[in-house]
Amino acid sequence: MIIQDRMTVVGQRQIAKDIFEMKLTGKLVGEIDSPGQFVHIRVSDSFEPLLRRPISIASINSDCNEMTIIYRAEGRGTSLLSLKRAGDEVDVLGPLGNGFPVDETATGDTAILIGGGIGVPPLYELSKQLTAKGVKCVHVLGFQTADASFYEDAFSQLGETYIATVDGTQGTAGFVTDVMKNFDEEFSTYYSCGPMPMLNAVQSAYEGKKGFLSFEQRMGCGIGACFACVCQTTDKTDKPYIKVCSDGPVFPAGVVSI
């Protein structure tokens, strides 16, 4: 169920250039039902900036009602959020949307998780849940440059992890697809989150494979009422359009027209 919660900041730290990791605690955590869901955060109690910021959930710790979000502080809203300190309260609406289906990969099978930039965080909770049920996870993570990369160690503890950077300062030089093409491991499912061109490239490279993509779009309400984040669909579905916030953000490969 979607709730509005005044969550308490447990801690915040910068983990890469402009990238912040914030831990929050509150009863909202008990409502999260799948990796890849997101929260809508009001960064200020005034009307400036006005709208909430949609931010994906990177991991949850149900035992202490805690969740971790990772975001890039680049605009007015996320910059204000990056100033929050332990003990501060934040108005959080969520959990929103439908996350990645963990049950689409059978125990013992292999899944490939492909993330780009600020699309990497939700894959972390996904990988935790997949590996916990006995799925072998292989991670391919793309970043602009070494300074902007994060969580390589965390992902490495869960499974094989390959990094690509556009400028070649870490891992393979190029894009995630440059890692993927040298890769001949059998896998049953792929999961991906990142910018639209990356999702497009991943979907084309794995044409015919079972996959799930998480999309990003400018949002208003975050709950499906304002019709700001709609995308056209392909003929693989009978829906004329989808709303990224409430129908997604995760869709099976091939459903959203990209």
Next chain:
Amino acid sequence: MNRLSIELPGLQLKNPIMPASGCFGFGKEYGNLYDLSQLGAIMIKATTLETRFGNPTPRVAETAAGMLNAIGLQNPGLQGVMDNELPWLEQFDVPIIANVAGTETADYVEVAQKISSAPNVKALELNISCPNVKCGGITFGTDPQQAHDLTAAVKKVSQVPVYVKLSPNVTNIKEIANAVETAGADGITMINTLVGMRLDQKTGRPIIANVTGGLSGPAVKPVAIRMVYEVSQVVNIPIIGMGGVANAEDVIDFLSAGASAVAVGTANFVDPFVCPNIIKELPAKLDALQIDHISELIGRSHP
């Protein structure tokens, strides 16, 4: 005594608070969060004769204390609204105001005629002010003669009172208000959004795919208050005021300016519980002003 009740043509309002059209869908999303029967009324998303997909994305851009939108009247069309959306809303004890949009008089008339026959539709809101569609919409709302003629045509077929939603994108809004009143409008809703733009810093190009969008949010409230103040003094039909309403103080301002009820738009995106929260806060605000009934606030600002 219900200190918040307001009676308007076609509408017995428990309180003068209602979500504005386009900011509340057809209620389902907010119905998952709270009991919609608390609301004074619901202004549902604009309905056109045929299904509309709307504009390309990006459709929204944030601005200082406001936002631009160019959704483009996306809706499932008259039949979809009649078959799926309105029946679902019947479970709630709340009057529905159906926002009617179109591209030419004939389709406004057809939508108005049919949608006004739904049992829970107690009034129409004639949308002659959407700035985000190429045909119809705002073109009817910026010319007094066209506004008059369309209002008269819809009045002829509607089974419920007709409120006309005015555009602020005009030189003299009083002239349009007078024209729709003469044509038989039962009330006025105002204001729709102000046409605006926001540019991308890096590319210099407009952020919204439609180039322009409608500005809403707290930033537009002073414009809306001024227009409600002006129009309420030249017409004898009630006004439902809107434009940047985000809390109980804003409601008091709109009523004081001359509105008889108030719609809440963009604030629903900021706080989905804003309408019930305002309704809860209003009695204490009346106490502070030493006012028994909320209707005593209406038009306090007038000379």
